[in-house]
Amino acid sequence: KAGVTQTPRYLIKTRGQQVTLSCSPISGHRSVSWYQQTPGQGLQFLFEYFSETQRNKGNFPGRFSGRQFSNSRSEMNVSTLELGDSALYLCASSFTGWNSPLHFGNGTRLTVT
Amino acid sequence: EDKVVQSPLSLVVHEGDTVTLNCSYEVTNFRSLLWYKQEKKAPTFLFMLTSSGIEKKSGRLSSILDKKELFSILNITATQTGDSAVYLCAVTMNYGGSQGNLIFGKGTKLSVKP
Numbered sequence: 001k002a003g004v005t006q007t008p009r010y011l012i013k014t015r016g017q018q019v020t021l022s023c024s025p026i027s028g029h030r031s032v033s034w035y036q037q038t039p040g041q042g043l044q045f046l047f048e049y050f051s052e053t054q055r056n057k058g059n060f061p062g063r064f065s066g067r068q069f070s071n072s073r074s075e076m077n078v079s080t081l082e083l084g085d086s087a088l089y090l091c092a093s094s095f096t097g098w099n100s101p102l103h104f105g106n107g108t109r110l111t112v113t
Numbered sequence: 114e115d116k117v118v119q120s121p122l123s124l125v126v127h128e129g130d131t132v133t134l135n136c137s138y139e140v141t142n143f144r145s146l147l148w149y150k151q152e153k154k155a156p157t158f159l160f161m162l163t164s165s166g167i168e169k170k171s172g173r174l175s176s177i178l179d180k181k182e183l184f185s186i187l188n189i190t191a192t193q194t195g196d197s198a199v200y201l202c203a204v205t206m207n208y209g210g211s212q213g214n215l216i217f218g219k220g221t222k223l224s225v226k227p
Contacts, residue, residue: 004155033214043201043217045154056214090155099148101161103217106154 002027004105012111016077021108025072025093031055032074033102034066037088046089047094049074050096078110086112115140119202119218127226131191134221136202137184146178146185147215149201158202159187192225199223 005024013019025032033056034046045058049068066076072093078085088109092102120135136168143165145157149156160169162178162185169176173192178185189196200221 029122035215035217042219043203043215045214048214058214088154099145099161099163101158103158104149104155 003102004091004093006089006105006108008108009106010109010111012113013070013081015081015083016113017081018077019081019110021076021078021091021107021110022091023074023076023091023093025091026103029093029103030071031074031094031096031100032068033092033094034074034076035092035104036060037107038086039091043090046076053104079086081112083112086110115204115206115216117202117204117216117218119200121221121223122219123222123224125224125226126192128193130225131188132192132223134187134189134200134202134223135184136186136218138202138204138216139143139183140204140216142207143183143199144205144207147205148176148185148187149203150198151201151220152198158193159200189223192223194225194227197223197225202227 007022011048031050031057035043037043048056052068063079068074088107090107094100094102117138136201147161148159160176165180173190176187201220202218
């Protein structure tokens with residue numbers, strides 16, 4: 001069974017630009033969550049989608065948004081990039097989100113210059 | 114404020130040693146505690162614990178949860194260099210009825226020397 005796939009693996013953007021990251025969950029998984037990982041803050045929850053609906057949202061500004069498609073694939077968008085947005089963005093999927101562990105992708109490394 | 118605290122932050126041992134990693138938590142409406150191993154990129158799932166006192170084992174790794182004292186430990190026996198990684202502890206809550214929202218600790222970086 002293929003794991004969680006994230007594209008692209010690496011991105012370099014400049015301040016003020018926007019970026020879109022993509023995530024394909026494990027086949028059959030309907031819940032997709034996004035996390036930001038930085039050396040200082042560790043892993044922080046961004047949002048979760050289930051059946052194309054945002055089910056939970058973390059404490060991030062509105063510049064961070066996401067969506068989920070009918071095939072459970074998800075995208076995350078960051079607008080008006082800031083230097084502090086440089087991080088590893090991890091996507092995770094689970095079957096339903098209820099008592100089923102998250103399985104993570106390898107992440108997208110975003111560098112903002 | 115909900116939080117998860119792991120200790121120690123880093124640990125250096127030699128092959129064959131036994132290590133114990135600690136995770137304490139303060140969250141409202143606790144649901145489950147999970148352990149992950151992160152070597153390079155993707156954290157890989159190790160254990161999910163929901164009940165106190167029931168040890169979960171997988172090979173040389175084991176973990177137990179104490180819901181009264183609000184902590185969990187992860188034990189690794191007969192460590193190998195391949196165990197070198199960051200071990201992450203995370204907690205989920207019943208709020209929102211979803212396990213997609215994990216609160217992570219900062220992790221314990223384990224280095225196993227040959």
